[in-house]
Amino acid sequence: MSSEALASGVVGRPLDPSEWPAFRDLRLDALRTERWAYASTHDDEASTPPAEWEATIAGPDRQVFGLFDAGRLVGIAAVFAWREDPLGETAVFGMSFIRPEYRGRGLWKILNEMRLTWVAANGRFTSIVTGHRGRHHISAIVARGMGFSPIARVPRTWPDGTIDDRILYRLEIRSKSTVGA
Numbered sequence: 275m276s277s278e279a280l281a282s283g284v285v286g287r288p289l290d291p292s293e294w295p296a297f298r299d300l301r302l303d304a305l306r307t308e309r310w311a312y313a314s315t316h317d318d319e320a321s322t323p324p325a326e327w328e329a330t331i332a333g334p335d336r337q338v339f340g341l342f343d344a345g346r347l348v349g350i351a352a353v354f355a356w357r358e359d360p361l362g363e364t365a366v367f368g369m370s371f372i373r374p375e376y377r378g379r380g381l382w383k384i385l386n387e388m389r390l391t392w393v394a395a396n397g398r399f400t401s402i403v404t405g406h407r408g409r410h411h412i413s414a415i416v417a418r419g420m421g422f423s424p425i426a427r428v429p430r431t432w433p434d435g436t437i438d439d440r441i442l443y444r445l446e447i448r449s450k451s452t453v454g455a
Contacts, residue, residue, distance in 0.1 A: 284348065284376070286384040288392070289338045294327040296347040297338060304350075304371035311410055313440075315433040335362070335398075339388045341372065341381055348373045351385035353392055356403055365393045367404040370413075382416060390420075393447065401446050407432060408439035417443045 289297055305316040330352075331338045341349030349372035356366035367389055372381055393399050404422060406413035422443035430440045 283343060284379075284381060284384075285342045286339060286349075286381075286388055287342070288388065289331045289340045289350075291328045291331045293340070293347070294324060294331060297331060297340070297350060298322070298324075298327045300347050300350055300371065300373075301369065303373075304369075308371070310432070310434050310436070311407060313433065318433075334396075337389075337392050338369065339385055339392075341376070341385065343376070348376045349381055349385060351382075351389055353389045353402075355398075363398060363400045365396075365399040365402045367402060386416070386420060399447060401444055403442055403444050405440055405442040408441055414441065421445055 302316055302320060305312055305314060305319060309315060330336065335355035336353065338350055338352040340347050350369055351367065351371075352369040353365050353367055355362050356364040358364075367386075370382070370385065372385075390402075393402055402422075403425070404413075404417055406417070408427070422445045424441060425444045426442040427439045428442070429437060431437050
């Protein structure tokens with residue numbers, strides 16, 4: 275997959291497992307500064323061993339993508355096989371974060387395009403799910419703008435102790451029988 279350059283000078287590309295320290299640092303920063311937005315916590319992930327950070331980045335059923343400005347990682351987004359699908363045919367988007375000073379430039383589009391391209395090239399997935407905390411209105415706008423349809427609204431106690439809905443969306447993609455046809 276080729277890297278994607280944006281007019282702003284920010285470049286998007288898949289992360290390599292060797293870049294786990296930068297990925298870890300940005301992920302932990304996201305969990306620390308915007309703990310209300312995530313289903314995990316800084317404390318839960320801070321003790322993750324290096325090999326696990328490295329393994330999270332890439333594999334046959336997952337890929338983390340990054341946005342880079344002059345070599346500095348400024349945004350991340352991941353796609354994984356969804357653990358809740360026993361057939362392994364559903365991908366899930368997660369770990370989305372762009373440093374605040376880079377927001378409002380449409381950079382999320384490049385992260386999502388890279389994820390969609392990866393899912394299509396992978397060939398095993400027939401749909402994609404994504405979700406967000408109920409109060410995260412920007413995530414709702416992005417999901418709907420990409421063609422995702424709401425499928426569930428589930429009350430949840432979030433790691434910060436508050437109760438809010440988790441809203442899930444699905445995007446149907448080509449069936450496995452037509453992938454590569």
